[in-house]
Amino acid sequence: MPALILHEYAASGNCYKIRLTAAHVGAGLERREYDIMKGETRSPAFLAGVNANGRIPVLQIGDRLLPESNAACAWLAHGSALIPADRFDHADMLRWMFWEQYNHEPNIATMRFYRVYVGMDNLSDEQRAGVPGRIRNGEAALDLMEEHFAAHDFLAGGRFSLADICLYAYTHTSREGGFDLDRWPAVTRWLARIAGEPRHVALED
Numbered sequence: 001m002p003a004l005i006l007h008e009y010a011a012s013g014n015c016y017k018i019r020l021t022a023a024h025v026g027a028g029l030e031r032r033e034y035d036i037m038k039g040e041t042r043s044p045a046f047l048a049g050v051n052a053n054g055r056i057p058v059l060q061i062g063d064r065l066l067p068e069s070n071a072a073c074a075w076l077a078h079g080s081a082l083i084p085a086d087r088f089d090h091a092d093m094l095r096w097m098f099w100e101q102y103n104h105e106p107n108i109a110t111m112r113f114y115r116v117y118v119g120m121d122n123l124s125d126e127q128r129a130g131v132p133g134r135i136r137n138g139e140a141a142l143d144l145m146e147e148h149f150a151a152h153d154f155l156a157g158g159r160f161s162l163a164d165i166c167l168y169a170y171t172h173t174s175r176e177g178g179f180d181l182d183r184w185p186a187v188t189r190w191l192a193r194i195a196g197e198p199r200h201v202a203l204e205d
Helices: 013-025 044-049 069-077 087-118 125-149 162-171 185-195
Strands: 004-008 030-033 058-061 064-067
Touching: 004 013, 013 069, 013 087, 013 162, 058 069, 064 069, 069 087, 069 162, 087 125, 087 162, 125 162, 125 185, 162 185
Parallel strands: 004 030
Antiparallel strands: 004 058, 058 064
């Protein structure tokens, strides 16, 4: 396997999901930290040499660069038990991963960023105006997960998969975004199952 370098901001759930996937498949990562609060991913060097989109994470595979967290996770998990062999289950795994980036992360992760890193008193007028919608949509995402986990232990294929890793990353930080997980007991039980998986690593590791 070529050398793997993770260009990251370690506190980010999108970066964490890559580290968690790597831990589950036994892949070693060199980690390079960028402080997004200081604009380090917007520097000319980063834009020219790492990601012209100015975002992290980026997984560097030898001399090739792969942005987008779920794409990086899929590369790492290729050929492993984290990706279901059944065609439908594989597609269902991808369905949850797409949903995470479209419905879940923009709300739950953004509220965490606002509360923990920006500060609610420091939001722009535009950001502040969007808060009620983000809370409402974040709650709706957790409601959907709660309904699913009332009848299933995992997201796709009846077993632990890459979808569980990608949804775990920000769901387990929901309280930091102001979402009281006591409202979603089935989600809370699922979080405990994922944290109990062999090779699990915490966000802080």
